[in-house]
Amino acid sequence: MDANELRQQLRPRAGGPLPKDDHIKHPLVKAYPWGYRQWYRRIERSSLQALMGSARSRDHQLALKVANCSPTQQCGEVTLCWWCKVRASLTEGEAIVQFFETKIKRDRFSAVTIILACIPYEERHTLRTRLRQIRKRLEWAFRLWPRSQWYGRFELDLLTGHRNQELGSYAEKTLKDMGYAPQSAPECVLVHAHLVIYHPRISRDAVRSDLHHWYSACRQVKVTSLRDEQTTEEALTRFGSYIVKFKPPTFALYGRGSRTFRPRHPDVVRQYVRLQRRVRHENLLIQGRAGYQKDE
Numbered sequence: 001m002d003a004n005e006l007r008q009q010l011r012p013r014a015g016g017p018l019p020k021d022d023h024i025k026h027p028l029v030k031a032y033p034w035g036y037r038q039w040y041r042r043i044e045r046s047s048l049q050a051l052m053g054s055a056r057s058r059d060h061q062l063a064l065k066v067a068n069c070s071p072t073q074q075c076g077e078v079t080l081c082w083w084c085k086v087r088a089s090l091t092e093g094e095a096i097v098q099f100f101e102t103k104i105k106r107d108r109f110s111a112v113t114i115i116l117a118c119i120p121y122e123e124r125h126t127l128r129t130r131l132r133q134i135r136k137r138l139e140w141a142f143r144l145w146p147r148s149q150w151y152g153r154f155e156l157d158l159l160t161g162h163r164n165q166e167l168g169s170y171a172e173k174t175l176k177d178m179g180y181a182p183q184s185a186p187e188c189v190l191v192h193a194h195l196v197i198y199h200p201r202i203s204r205d206a207v208r209s210d211l212h213h214w215y216s217a218c219r220q221v222k223v224t225s226l227r228d229e230q231t232t233e234e235a236l237t238r239f240g241s242y243i244v245k246f247k248p249p250t251f252a253l254y255g256r257g258s259r260t261f262r263p264r265h266p267d268v269v270r271q272y273v274r275l276q277r278r279v280r281h282e283n284l285l286i287q288g289r290a291g292y293q294k295d296e
């Protein structure tokens, strides 16, 4: 597919699904929940529209790369491409199960979400350095728990200060505590992490209390058990899939039931795409073990 064909395909009302959308029921992605496959398609479609509407030819090239992705020639653009994102989610689910010894004590697993930093969008060029520092501090903390193991990912959210922006699970007080300044710097990158931590020598309460001590802003840390109704393996697989979602601000995408599939704020979608491309997918991974020896 070339740029003209893609433009035809993206035309409001007249344009149809892309050839790659035929793979939505492909056996390789069938294990992934249908709702998410659809949702990732909506993200992709909005992003392609936004990129093709840009004045930069680099953006058009990226859109074409994603539009031409196929099971045999994957584009690897996990932020944008629904196929690559579903594949990466499934792979991550397998990787996290392999990482942990799943027969070990269930109550020594905790699912942790930590809000780590609020970086003004203007300072986005420092993002990679900041992530390195944040990771260092985080892993320093985890290593204090004897024989702990952790696996998770950083996630980058774009806050725009736009009146329609939904804050999702963030409380305004948390953002304020984190130093978010909507008056002076309404656009910011919120760095948070989702992790599973195995802590065989200490209780979940001790993990929670340590984390609250180190990360003490309002609702900065959330520590829960794995879901009761799932086996450990299922819970880990789901968790692994969940951490590879790359979600642009929803208000910027096209609305549910839209017939034109035009994003409401293409500029914000492009901004999100560019932000994500500053950091490689593999550099978002956080995994390690504290003083762990196999023969112990």
Ligand SMILES: [Zn+2]
Pocket (backbone or CB within 6 Å): 066, 069, 070, 074, 075, 076, 077, 081, 082, 083, 084, 085
């Ligand atoms: Zn792809």
